[in-house]
Amino acid sequence: MTRQQLVHHIREKESFLCVGLDPDPARIPASYGGDLLRFNQDIIDATRDSCVAYKPNTAFYEALGLEGINLLRDTIAYIGDQHLVIADAKRGDIGNTSRYYARFAFETLGADAITVAPYMGADSVQPFLEYTGKWTILLALTSNPGSHDFQHTPQEDGPPLFAKVMRRAAEWGTPDQLMFVCGATQAERFTELRRHAPQHFFLVPGIGAQGGDLEGVCRHGMTDEAGLLVNSSRGIIYADDPGSAARELQEEMGRLLNKYAPGLFQ
Amino acid sequence: MTRQQLVHHIREKESFLCVGLDPDPARIPASYGGDLLRFNQDIIDATRDSCVAYKPNTAFYEALGLEGINLLRDTIAYIGDQHLVIADAKRGDIGNTSRYYARFAFETLGADAITVAPYMGADSVQPFLEYTGKWTILLALTSNPGSHDFQHTPQEDGPPLFAKVMRRAAEWGTPDQLMFVCGATQAERFTELRRHAPQHFFLVPGIGAQGGDLEGVCRHGMTDEAGLLVNSSRGIIYADDPGSAARELQEEMGRLLNKYAPGLFQ
Known part of the structure; x- marks a missing residue:
């Protein structure tokens, strides 16, 4: 999916919602009898019109063993091509090896995008960027408490590590193929985050649970074409009515788009 | 496998060799007819007496799709319990998710150890450390060119990022459960690396290809109990005679152990 197509979907749906498909066998309703594919399909059917992206986290599928990879591939196939599919895998290795991870995400699974960890630098990210029509989503400033351990520390030359990651990576990939997590x-940092990458889309986890x-994220981080994909996982998939939960977020996002990116609709 | 057991194997074999099991279908001999399990088994049989650890890189298996995960599990089962098995996966996510990666590596795959990326901080690493009798191997200073992008940069408070990672992580895990990559x-940095983690084992990729x-790694990095696992992947598994290639490294390692860690044999 190109950036133009993504922006088109955001405009049409007045939504920049990404639904996180992280099924935990211990938490899905008993009525599914453990059929996680049917659970995912029901979530997708209920949320399809409210969101522009789906983000299965590969950890949840890998933990299920062999069947999990099947489930992941079948889930992605079921989503189809009208949504951006993000394999949330946080991969990254030496170039020789990252090539294999890229093949797994983009060819085996059929995802449009993959999340990648920046610690190993340029040659660990490059193999993902080499795929035409696919997206690399690099960790910048994550939502968890541990983000304060290393990401916020100012570097010798001034900016904190997350800013250095964003500035360097913006040299590796264009806003048509690279996003940042x-x-x-950390909504209060979004003005700064936007300064480091004015045009790139941000994938934003951390609302809800x-x-x-x-x-705050929208006030400080929205661009003329939205520039945000905001993810909700547990808040939607374990809601009593996942469709309603997604529509509620969609409505709120429509309001925020009209408030902070009115140019999108002109 | 405990640290005592690992040191025992190193002493008995006079080797701290780790064999990287990264089978590339395009490079294995045609005589295997694409049977990667038999290829891995032959490598294991030929190198078993010369090494103390095996390190399958999960990327190579995932790229094979569903059969790849089967292959990885069967390979690990074939290795048995006399070698440390490292799932080289470079995982790491928010705590809720890292738990699933830990389950995949330690339960689904049956590995003894997993490599983990530090960017997301303490709560992304902790779930791996919670497994008794298992090892977490954290990326510190990697072998690739991209290691210079972020890992070497001095932090505001002085030491480079890799040193900060090692110092912080040494507070999270003991030398009985935590290693560093x-x-x-970067052999010239091993004196410094050792200063940051005097007792922890280092997993050392990057010899060979x-x-x-x-x-240099041994001169600057060896401890009284070796403290090193040195990996070779392509240099062994694609050698004309993998057994000979492994024995050659074993002999060299025996010499280095006697030179730099003579106390091990007293």
Whole structure:
């Protein structure tokens, strides 16, 4: 999916919602009898019109063993091509090896995008960027408490590590193929995050269970074409009515788009 | 496998060799007819007496799709319990998710150890450390060119990022459960690496195809109980005679152990 197509979907749906498909066998309703594919399909059917992206986290599928990889591939196939599919895998290795991870995400699974960890630098990220029409989503400032351990520390030359990651990576990939993960729990940093990458899309986890600030993220981080994909996982898939939960977020996002990116609709 | 057991194997075999099991379907001999399990089994049989650890890189298996995960599990089962099995997966996510990666590596795959990326901080690493009798191997200073992008940069408070990672992580895990990845291509930094973690084992990639300096690593990085696992992947598994290639490294390692860790044999 191209950036133009993604922006088109955001405009049409008045939504920049990404639904996190992280099924935990211990938490899905008993009525499914453990059929996680049917659970995912029901979530997708209920939320399809409210969101522009789906983000299965590969950890949940791998933990299920062999069947999990089947489930992941079948889930992605079921989503189809009208949504951006993000394999949330946080991969990254030496170039020789990252090539294999890229093949797994983009070819085996059929995802449009993959999340990647920046610690190993340029040659660990490059193999993902080499795929035409696919997206690399690099961790910048994550939503978890541990983000304070290393990401916030100022570097010798001034900016904190997350800013250095964003500035360097912006040299590796264009806004048409590279996004950054920026956690909603750090909404007050979004003005700064936007300064480092004015045009790149941000994938924003951390609203809902992690307590992030959606309005703050939009106030400080929205661009003329939205520039945000905000993810909700547990808040939707374990809601009594996942469709309603997604529509509620969609409505709020429509309001925020009209408030902070009115140019999108002109 | 406990640290005592690992040191025992190193002493008995006079070897701290780790064999990287990264089978590339395009490179294995045609005589295998694409049977990667039989290829891995032959490598294991030929190198079993010369090494103390095996390190399958999960990327190579995932790229094979569903059969790959089967292959990985069957390979690990074939290795048995006399070698440390490292799932080289470079995982790491928010705590809620890292738990699933830990379950995948330690329960689904049956590995003894997993490599983990530090970027997301303490709560992304903790779930791996919670497994008794298992090892977490954290990326510190990697062997690839991209290690210079972020890992070497001095932090506001002085030491470079990799040193900060090692110092902080040494507070999270003991030398009985935590190791660090330190690339052999940076042998001149091993004195410094050892200063940050005097007792922890280092998993050392980068000799062979990547051109690392084995003697330099030992001169600067060896402890009284070796404290090193040095990996070779392509240099062994694609050698004309993998058994000979492994024995050659074992002999060199025996010499280095006697030279730099003579106390091990007293």
